Amino acid sequence: MRKLYYYQLCAFSRTALLALAEKKLDFSVEITKFWDRDSPLLELNSFGRLPVLIDLNGSVVSGIFAIVEYLEEVYDNVKLLEQSATHRAEARRIFQWFNEDFASEVTVPLVFEKDIKRYFQQSPSSSTLIKQIKVSMNAYLKQIEKFVERRNWLAGNTFSFADIAAAAHLSVVDYLGGVSWHQFQLVKEWYMRIKSRPSFRKLLTDRVPSLLPSSHYSDLDF
């Protein structure tokens, strides 16, 4: 069986999970506390980064950029990139934007404040920092709105791994109650379409200990 080293509130892990599920591949999930030095992560990926995929033949594929490209090359039953080179470039541009810019300004600091910090220290999460993150988040939602105003999916007419990365990151922020859906109706509609895809089911039941998701988190019609 394929194995995905995964953490529930790691948006990169969620991106890999969605890509595997969209391609209808069987896999099991190994919950991995990436901040824990006793986890097996460093042995698999010397850079200590999630996600890591062990494929059927034993291949170890690490890092979200490598994993999506690997899946796209090796499993072409379902395509997550169109044929056209410019569409592919647009999907990768947006993919990088979520996994670098959005991640460093929103997902990573928010998950640290609300979740990971609990394992290191007793200090509560910083409400000032969380407010700042929310301001950044809204600026991103405005930009996402511009995409979905003029396109069926983020990178063009077809669902691609740009949508997967975006939905993975937004789903983590939504778990933590940080998305102002009511202000961004078009983004909400785009997200609802992804949320109802079979690939998304596992994410909607994901829970971390002692940290409940926002009340609407699992509702398909929220």
Place this chain on the structure above:
Amino acid sequence: MRKLYYYQLCAFSRTALLALAEKKLDFSVEITKFWDRDSPLLELNSFGRLPVLIDLNGSVVSGIFAIVEYLEEVYDNVKLLEQSATHRAEARRIFQWFNEDFASEVTVPLVFEKDIKRYFQQSPSSSTLIKQIKVSMNAYLKQIEKFVERRNWLAGNTFSFADIAAAAHLSVVDYLGGVSWHQFQLVKEWYMRIKSRPSFRKLLTDRVPSLLPSSHYSDLDF
């Protein structure tokens, strides 16, 4: 003519330049001050990130992940990734490591302190911060050494875009005098091999105003 929107001390721009040159493609360079709101960058890439490539047919390709994959797909005269899916995954893992981890801990803060800061404020660069960056840098050099100890090139037996990204980032740090080459002989030998490739020539003559490179910067035998 192809055009590459580029900044001399932007390691991502240098990565794109090396990839174009390795593939023996003609292109011109448009020096772009990415921090300047009057630059044409935002019109080309709504995320405001360098590099941006305009290809012969007018295609606009933005972001370093999209550019290298695009070049590899469209121009296969010279391959920068091997055929094997696991080698490709390894090259992409290392590529991400340089463009995210190394960039955020070393290249980006160092270039900001020594170069970009000059355009915003009069305060000199922070020697405390530069010392911290040097400590991080040495930890990276140790990890790079482990790769070149057991492999001909970073990701395996053949030159790949992992080497290109690594050399692009190291060349920026080297311009700014930040690489302890004498402590890492094997890394130095690997870098000398890349430095003497024809694709590297343009980088060795690159200069930014009023900031001279380290004395050995352009020497092939340093």
